[in-house]
Amino acid sequence: MEDRRSILETFPNPHPGRDYVIEHKVQEFTSLCPITGQPDFARMVIRYVAAGKCVELKSLKMYLQSFRNEGIFYEDVTNLILNDLVSACSPKWMSVRSIWSVRGGIRSVVTAEHGNRPQPLSS
Amino acid sequence: MEDRRSILETFPNPHPGRDYVIEHKVQEFTSLCPITGQPDFARMVIRYVAAGKCVELKSLKMYLQSFRNEGIFYEDVTNLILNDLVSACSPKWMSVRSIWSVRGGIRSVVTAEHGNRPQPLSS
Amino acid sequence: MEDRRSILETFPNPHPGRDYVIEHKVQEFTSLCPITGQPDFARMVIRYVAAGKCVELKSLKMYLQSFRNEGIFYEDVTNLILNDLVSACSPKWMSVRSIWSVRGGIRSVVTAEHGNRPQPLSS
Amino acid sequence: MEDRRSILETFPNPHPGRDYVIEHKVQEFTSLCPITGQPDFARMVIRYVAAGKCVELKSLKMYLQSFRNEGIFYEDVTNLILNDLVSACSPKWMSVRSIWSVRGGIRSVVTAEHGNRPQPLSS
Amino acid sequence: MEDRRSILETFPNPHPGRDYVIEHKVQEFTSLCPITGQPDFARMVIRYVAAGKCVELKSLKMYLQSFRNEGIFYEDVTNLILNDLVSACSPKWMSVRSIWSVRGGIRSVVTAEHGNRPQPLSS
């Protein structure tokens, strides 16, 4: 896990004096089911209010690709990504939402948050 | 009813230190009308914040299939499923919403909740 | 009016110990314009938190059909239906929304509520 | 039936030298089920290539409203309306399509045509 | 199978002098997978040009419900329904399309036809 986290890069927040919301909608996440080994597919929505550092986009893409051939549960990977991103850029607030493809007629969504969203900020 | 509840299985919440939301959208629920015996069809949306246990997906599917040939009212089955799931995994908060096919030109939706949703959690 | 109200039937709330939301979306309401006698068409959305009684669906359909050949204004019929339903089942909270077909390039919506929605209940 | 047909009025085709397509999409048709007496609801799509006469819109609306309290089958009313309109304006080609509300989980559509559509005419 | 076919009822085509298209979109078909016993769900679209007989709607609903607890393959049930309906009403042309719920990330559609669609008939 140490290795994967090192993929993430950051750059200095260009407007640190203002709380503002950055959102990255990842259309193409895939990992494996830890039980059957079958592929899982998801969209990921990452939203945060930066403190001093922003997540660099290309490194975010590479980081997420590192799960491509790894077996991991929905609930686990969502929280793990949140933990790794928080660790990388220490945001004031961050949320990660994963929206999974239908399996057995069921579509699952997992949403985890770190910190409190600064007020006032429009949704 | 004892029997049906025993179908549900759980696994330990992999991130118990954080309140986060898990959602399962079931596209394919069917039961029978208790009066006419005709089939009813619904989508079910289950959302919860786990405490120590998460609902295992495959057992959730099997549990919901157990209503396939049972006659039961909209209001009743929605609350019953909520009761059984709460009993199985003792969540901090849970809601069950059933969205039924049109009958007589009327589409019905029933939404029941258990506990208070932890704050702060984005919707 | 006494006659129309008598069409509505109720059944005992199967889960009176919990506040939960019941919604009936009626796709096919029609009445007449009280001035021109021309047909009006609307969708009706009825939402409530039951106390001891729930509205029986088939009687609700018959009750709403009783307006088919009656001349009545948008604002009036919406409040009237709310009054009749409240009278029939004494809910903790109820709202009736009517969404009308375009007339003269204008689409009208009327929303009336009875009582306060119990807290906490997710929307 | 003689009576209903007399509601339809026509006006002279203002451009009889060209074959062109006129379409009227009626959003709000309602009649009764001949067996149960329950209301049926439909959208009607009327398309035609006029010869010497066009259907006057307001009279078309009144004509269709005349079915409001009449019991009649889907297949029958669709062909009947086609017959009456053909009789009123003798078009080169005409089609009538009725799209009905869901009944018993089934949505029905009936499409009847009179004459051959002139060629070449884009769809 | 003899039994199931006897559920279907017909009524005389009210406008046998004209070729016209009747469509029934069934929103709520369910059967079982013949291998796993798991429920399958589909929408069914039935279209035909009647000769002397039309399919009665309520009997069609009951006929389709007879597959609820039967194990049968997608390709098989689609052709079987077409065969039974053709046998019941001897149409000039008929097609049956089944659109299945996602299984293993794959959505299947099977379309079978009997006879040639009469010309000219708009789509």
Add this chain to the structure above:
Amino acid sequence: MEDRRSILETFPNPHPGRDYVIEHKVQEFTSLCPITGQPDFARMVIRYVAAGKCVELKSLKMYLQSFRNEGIFYEDVTNLILNDLVSACSPKWMSVRSIWSVRGGIRSVVTAEHGNRPQPLSS
């Protein structure tokens, strides 16, 4: 301006004992750009909680048509209509939203409100 305001007519609120929301969505508003004289097009959404008087629909349509050949800015006409309607029916709360056609690749929306929306009223 005195003239235009006189077009608006009202009728007594049929249910003055209850705060409820009336909405009129006007699909077809048009005025002129005060600088270029070119036509502008908008949808208008008017929402209010009546006190003693409701706005009569046909007079509302005629009132809005009176802007057809008048040059006026987006921000101005939105507030002007709000002022005139408030003056005509003295509502407890009212909002007017204008949604304009794209000009120079930009779609503008202006929303003005009068008074505070009574609590509790569902949105």
Add this chain to the structure above:
Amino acid sequence: MEDRRSILETFPNPHPGRDYVIEHKVQEFTSLCPITGQPDFARMVIRYVAAGKCVELKSLKMYLQSFRNEGIFYEDVTNLILNDLVSACSPKWMSVRSIWSVRGGIRSVVTAEHGNRPQPLSS
């Protein structure tokens, strides 16, 4: 009418050696009902294969605005615009479609064509 037609300007087809399709979708057409004087609103879709001349866009806009305060029937204005455009640019093929706002619950569409569409041209 002579006057209106003179508004239309053309420019030389920059690729006269190839048959290709030009389409202009006009979102904001308005004229008046010749009977009631009430405003009518439409979208207009103009498609053509140019011969030597193309229609200049700004002059097309001005030409269509010239109907703003004129009373004219749906069928008439559609054919009239086709005639004027054909007269202005002598295309190999042209069609004009007008799609009108709902009036009395009916949405009308009129489609007129001039000449035969050159083959082969994909739709």
Add this chain to the structure above:
Amino acid sequence: MEDRRSILETFPNPHPGRDYVIEHKVQEFTSLCPITGQPDFARMVIRYVAAGKCVELKSLKMYLQSFRNEGIFYEDVTNLILNDLVSACSPKWMSVRSIWSVRGGIRSVVTAEHGNRPQPLSS
């Protein structure tokens, strides 16, 4: 390649006496860009008219998963899949369409066909 093709399994066409269309829409295909090694994502639509053999669904899923970590061009993989499926079940007609995720602001679609679609078959 010999290996991959051996994954595909077939079953006997249950209705060989009739030409009918089978469609499988695969929502979750992924392979690698042969130049950059970056993941590509696509939806695949496979349609065919079987002769004696049908493609077994689970084996189709496994076959398509075998491209998960292989570098291959859009045009190549689409034709390759068509070749392999034709080789496996010798259909009367088959088409394979791949619809790719946006890359560099461009969405690509490749469609290849084998044989002629039997006539008459509705689309």
Add this chain to the structure above:
Amino acid sequence: MEDRRSILETFPNPHPGRDYVIEHKVQEFTSLCPITGQPDFARMVIRYVAAGKCVELKSLKMYLQSFRNEGIFYEDVTNLILNDLVSACSPKWMSVRSIWSVRGGIRSVVTAEHGNRPQPLSS
């Protein structure tokens, strides 16, 4: 930067006595990636409550076009535009949201706000 800001023009708020919301949705923003020099595309949503001055629309369009050939990061340009607009019209409240085209399978959205939105104002 001094130069760009001078493009923005304002006009006096025609209704300074009321807090109301003005929104401009810009469909066609483009700038360059500061690293690769490749074009970026975005929609921009600007919302504000004016104090004494409103932003003039044509100058807003010209101001935004000034970024067409400039290399600048998503987070930076969003905050920069907010700063420039605030500087030009000193609003009571303003937000700028930029919604970017997909890059590497990721769609980014950046939302920055200045001041507190006046209460009460409906969303």
Add this chain to the structure above:
Amino acid sequence: MEDRRSILETFPNPHPGRDYVIEHKVQEFTSLCPITGQPDFARMVIRYVAAGKCVELKSLKMYLQSFRNEGIFYEDVTNLILNDLVSACSPKWMSVRSIWSVRGGIRSVVTAEHGNRPQPLSS
């Protein structure tokens, strides 16, 4: 122009023995109005059946970007791109469609084709 065309690169058609359709939907085309100098925006849809050569995607992107700061008419640029692509890869059939942003309330679409589409190929 010689320069621009040299940007386009090709690669050998990997399956020259089969006629199949390749489609590239370009979401982000921009050029300038040759009269006003204002930016124009379009989506471009390029479809072709290759002979010996396919268009390389990255070079296609660079080629289209070369119009970013060039003034050119809708009809002209569409045919020009078709000419350049045909010149680069000599396809059996090719079409180019440009779909432009709204200008003056009008959305324009231009579609040009080269050669005849090989038969039989499904659309």
